[in-house]
Amino acid sequence: MRRIGPGLGEIKRMYVRPDFRGQGLAAALLSALEVAALDLDLVTVRLDTGLSQPAALHLYESRGYRSIGNYNANPHAAFWGEKQLTR
Numbered sequence: 001m002r003r004i005g006p007g008l009g010e011i012k013r014m015y016v017r018p019d020f021r022g023q024g025l026a027a028a029l030l031s032a033l034e035v036a037a038l039d040l041d042l043v044t045v046r047l048d049t050g051l052s053q054p055a056a057l058h059l060y061e062s063r064g065y066r067s068i069g070n071y072n073a074n075p076h077a078a079f080w081g082e083k084q085l086t087r
Contacts, residue, residue, distance in 0.1 A: 001036055009042035010072070014056070026059055038085050045085060048077035 004010045011033050016025045037045050047065065049056040057079050065081030072080070 001033055001040070001042075003040065003042065004046070007041065007043045009037045009040065009045050011037075011045060011047040021055075026056070027063070030059065030063055034083075034085055038087060043085055044082060046071060046080065046082045048072060048074050048080045050076050051078040 002010050002012060011030075014026060014029055014033070016029070034045060046068070047060060049060065060079070060081050063083070065083045068080050068082045070077070070080055074080075
């Protein structure tokens, strides 16, 4: 998690080892990062992911991240998302 503007944060990386996938850990990690963002007074969170991570894209969209424009010029990303956080 990093601050990229007033009230705006970015989740830089999430990773769950392959042998632990499918157990809901990524969703739990994302939830924990969103709580941490709120604790840092970040009310909007952004992230990106690449084409080779369809499970990540599904997770982000299912958790309320809406597609936005390319905000960070990441050449490896194919999806940029944003979510408004609430307690």
